[in-house]
Amino acid sequence: MIGTECPACGEGERLTGNRAGAIIHLECLTCGETWDRNPTPTCPRCGGTDMQAVPKAIVEKSRGTQLSVVGTRTIHLCSSCDSEILEAYHRNRPNPLMPDQLPTTET
Numbered sequence: 001m002i003g004t005e006c007p008a009c010g011e012g013e014r015l016t017g018n019r020a021g022a023i024i025h026l027e028c029l030t031c032g033e034t035w036d037r038n039p040t041p042t043c044p045r046c047g048g049t050d051m052q053a054v055p056k057a058i059v060e061k062s063r064g065t066q067l068s069v070v071g072t073r074t075i076h077l078c079s080s081c082d083s084e085i086l087e088a089y090h091r092n093r094p095n096p097l098m099p100d101q102l103p104t105t106e107t
């Protein structure tokens with residue numbers, strides 16, 4: 001894999017990679033070290049690399065009908081395809097982006 005070296009022994013050739021979503025799990029065949037590599041995010045729609053990392057809220061239904069933010073995960077949004085979402089996010093900063101679909105409060 002071009003541009004990748006084992007962080008433990010510096011091996012750059014005898015590496016094996018397993019793609020898992022946006023992340024590549026790498027293993028060094030020389031020393032057995034394993035690590036993850038997060039490639040430059042690319043927009044799946046337009047192929048552009050002008051992506052912005054944005055925290056997105058993880059919302060869970062708590063007691064009753066209250067929804068609470070239990071954490072955030074980082075998502076990547078495209079500056080051109082997701083410009084409206086990014087605009088809304090920047091307006092609400094530093095609040096994280098809310099999920100597109102909130103867990104239903106119906107029983």
Ligand SMILES: [Zn+2]
Pocket residue numbers: 006007008009010011028029030031032033
């Ligand atoms: Zn190694």
Ligand SMILES: [Zn+2]
Pocket residue numbers: 043044045046047048078079080081082
């Ligand atoms: Zn795009």
